[in-house]
Amino acid sequence: MYDFGLSFAFVVSSNPMLLTREQIENIAHLARLALQPAELPVYQQSLSAIFDFVGELDRADTANVAPMAHPLPGLSQRLRPDVVTETDRHEVYQRNAPQVAAGLYLVPKVIE
Amino acid sequence: MKIHTLTLAQLSKGLRAREFSSVDLVRGFLDRIDAHQPTLNAMITVMRDQALSAAEAADRELAAGRGGPLAGLPIVHKDLFCTEGVLTTCGSHMLDNFVSPYDATVVAKLKAAGAITLAKSNMDEFAMGSSNETSYFGPVRNPWNTDLVPGGSSGGSAAAVAARLVPAATATDTGGSIRQPAALCGVTGVKPTYGRVSRYGMIAFASSLDQGGVIAATAADAALILREMSGFDANDSTSVDMPVPDYMAGLDAPLAGMKIGLLKEFFDKGLDAENEKRIREALAIYERLGATLREVSLPNLPLSVPAYYVVAPAECSSNLARFDGVRFGHRAKDPRDLMDLYKRSRGEGFGAEVKRRIMTGTYVLSAGYYDAYYLKAQKVRQLISADFKRAFSEVDVLMGPTTPTPAFPIGAKTSDPITMYLNDIYTIGANLAGLPAMSIPCGFTAGLPVGLQIVGPHFSEGKLLNAAHVFQRETDWHTRVPERFS
Numbered sequence: 081m082y083d084f085g086l087s088f089a090f091v092v093s094s095n096p097m098l099l100t101r102e103q104i105e106n107i108a109h110l111a112r113l114a115l116q117p118a119e120l121p122v123y124q125q126s127l128s129a130i131f132d133f134v135g136e137l138d139r140a141d142t143a144n145v146a147p148m149a150h151p152l153p154g155l156s157q158r159l160r161p162d163v164v165t166e167t168d169r170h171e172v173y174q175r176n177a178p179q180v181a182a183g184l185y186l187v188p189k190v191i192e
Numbered sequence: 193m194k195i196h197t198l199t200l201a202q203l204s205k206g207l208r209a210r211e212f213s214s215v216d217l218v219r220g221f222l223d224r225i226d227a228h229q230p231t232l233n234a235m236i237t238v239m240r241d242q243a244l245s246a247a248e249a250a251d252r253e254l255a256a257g258r259g260g261p262l263a264g265l266p267i268v269h270k271d272l273f274c275t276e277g278v279l280t281t282c283g284s285h286m287l288d289n290f291v292s293p294y295d296a297t298v299v300a301k302l303k304a305a306g307a308i309t310l311a312k313s314n315m316d317e318f319a320m321g322s323s324n325e326t327s328y329f330g331p332v333r334n335p336w337n338t339d340l341v342p343g344g345s346s347g348g349s350a351a352a353v354a355a356r357l358v359p360a361a362t363a364t365d366t367g368g369s370i371r372q373p374a375a376l377c378g379v380t381g382v383k384p385t386y387g388r389v390s391r392y393g394m395i396a397f398a399s400s401l402d403q404g405g406v407i408a409a410t411a412a413d414a415a416l417i418l419r420e421m422s423g424f425d426a427n428d429s430t431s432v433d434m435p436v437p438d439y440m441a442g443l444d445a446p447l448a449g450m451k452i453g454l455l456k457e458f459f460d461k462g463l464d465a466e467n468e469k470r471i472r473e474a475l476a477i478y479e480r481l482g483a484t485l486r487e488v489s490l491p492n493l494p495l496s497v498p499a500y501y502v503v504a505p506a507e508c509s510s511n512l513a514r515f516d517g518v519r520f521g522h523r524a525k526d527p528r529d530l531m532d533l534y535k536r537s538r539g540e541g542f543g544a545e546v547k548r549r550i551m552t553g554t555y556v557l558s559a560g561y562y563d564a565y566y567l568k569a570q571k572v573r574q575l576i577s578a579d580f581k582r583a584f585s586e587v588d589v590l591m592g593p594t595t596p597t598p599a600f601p602i603g604a605k606t607s608d609p610i611t612m613y614l615n616d617i618y619t620i621g622a623n624l625a626g627l628p629a630m631s632i633p634c635g636f637t638a639g640l641p642v643g644l645q646i647v648g649p650h651f652s653e654g655k656l657l658n659a660a661h662v663f664q665r666e667t668d669w670h671t672r673v674p675e676r677f678s
Contacts, residue, residue: 114539147570151626178523
């Protein structure tokens with residue numbers, strides 16, 4: 081048994097290494113999120129603090145540890161036979177769609 | 193008669209004995225929901241007409257001597273359980289126009305057992321929050337002091353049960369979202385083993401952590417609901433195919449000889465001194481009931497919060513990719529092109545905390561960072577899980593506080609996400625390891641409820657409910673109702 085000498089009284093750094101504005105813009109782009117200019121410094125601050133905080137994980141020795149793949153030991157995702165089980169309910173589902181025509185979801189033109 | 197002070201078991205008995213009808217009950221609780229909505233904001237959608245016609249049907253069943261185990265009994269669903277033909281918002285602007293085309297398995301099962309849905313409860317947006325302040329529909333207020341938060345993310349369900357607006361409500365727990373609000377509102381909340389309750393139709397946040405459960409006034413009522421909502425479901429690929437025990441049958445088993453582990457790390461710095469006193473007093477009651485106490489250490493447990501804030505956002509960023517403004521949910525006006533449609537629909541539809549978690553998850557999964565964050569966190573999760581396994585080779589259950597402090601003021605922690613995240617320091621471990629856990633009221637500090645947390649090995653819900661029920665036979669904390677709602 082080993083002890084990290086950790087406790088739940090985390091010391092949260094008030095001056096974490098700041099992500100750059102460009103990094104935040106890049107993350108937002110990858111996540112397909114349009115941010116308002118005023119949101120950028122807020123996320124710059126809080127995401128930097130979060131990554132600093134989760135850096136605590138480096139203190140654990142995980143050299144010979146397998147990553148957890150399922151919360152229940154020995155279980156994995158079940159497969160089912162590849163057969164049709166659902167009936168066609170597209171009209172019901174499409175009632176929630178912002179824009180539909182002839183049973184198709186409409187989006188701005190993709191190919192010129 | 194004050195129907196709202198009765199337990200589900202008493203209400204069911206009264207229905208069968210024709211002391212009152214289901215319509216009486218449903219109307220009575222609906223009136224309470226409406227009367228206290230301006231104060232508590234516990235609900236997002238109230239289903240008066242549907243509930244009353246379901247109650248009329250239930251009365252006909254009951255009159256004919258039929259009806260399931262929950263026939264005619266009122267319930268509320270957290271607004272992330274899909275309900276056919278009813279608005280299902282997940283507390284978000286993104287889904288504020290979403291009418292679900294189907295019922296979640298939990299909703300269908302409780303309906304089949306005879307329960308009547310009165311309303312959809314308010315919650316943190318996409319279940320991401322510990323105070324109910326991230327809801328697009330405004331914060332829920334704590335019935336014990338309306339200047340305070342009820343906890344989250346199942347704050348609407350917890351506040352509603354605490355104020356006796358409904359006898360029981362469904363809830364979900366990804367990092368503490370059943371137990372933490374149950375503790376802060378002084379009610380009983382059960383987060384079952386991962387896979388015990390179907391996640392089909394539960395709007396996903398973090399799929400390896402999310403688990404549906406129940407909040408009720410008593411452990412016996414929670415057992416009654418849990419028995420009906422649990423069980424295998426082919427529609428959920430992580431649902432576990434194991435028989436559901438009769439949770440009601442084992443409630444009164446004596447606790448003599450039960451080995452209770454006290455988590456050393458839970459009684460460390462950070463725990464409010466008054467909270468600790470209430471927990472120690474509760475533990476003394478367990479000792480008197482014949483249980484033995486022993487300190488155990490889970491050395492990796494302090495890493496559960498950082499591990500969670502990698503794993504949960506990673507899964508969230510992936511799950512919430514489906515909200516793209518195309519098939520359902522909010523769509524931005526006049527998009528220039530497809531990319532603009534995606535980005536503005538998501539930027540406008542999601543609130544600040546949801547965006548923060550999506551970006552956190554996107555970053556930890558992005559090229560070059562996967563090993564350092566996500567893989568590392570999943571390894572730490574394995575260590576935490578092994579710690580629990582070792583502890584359960586020595587003790588039957590673990591006990592400790594559910595939260596470090598009682599309820600805090602609305603607005604007190606919104607500016608610093610990490611301070612907010614640390615509300616869940618005692619609850620997250622059970623999610624990472626997929627374990628069942630519950631919170632029960634064990635006293636008050638300065639007029640605010642304190643919750644005792646009980647954690648057990650996989651599929652030990654029956655043992656947890658037994659420990660909680662026997663405690664509730666000895667104490668009356670679970671019967672306390674804030675004065676203005678009594």
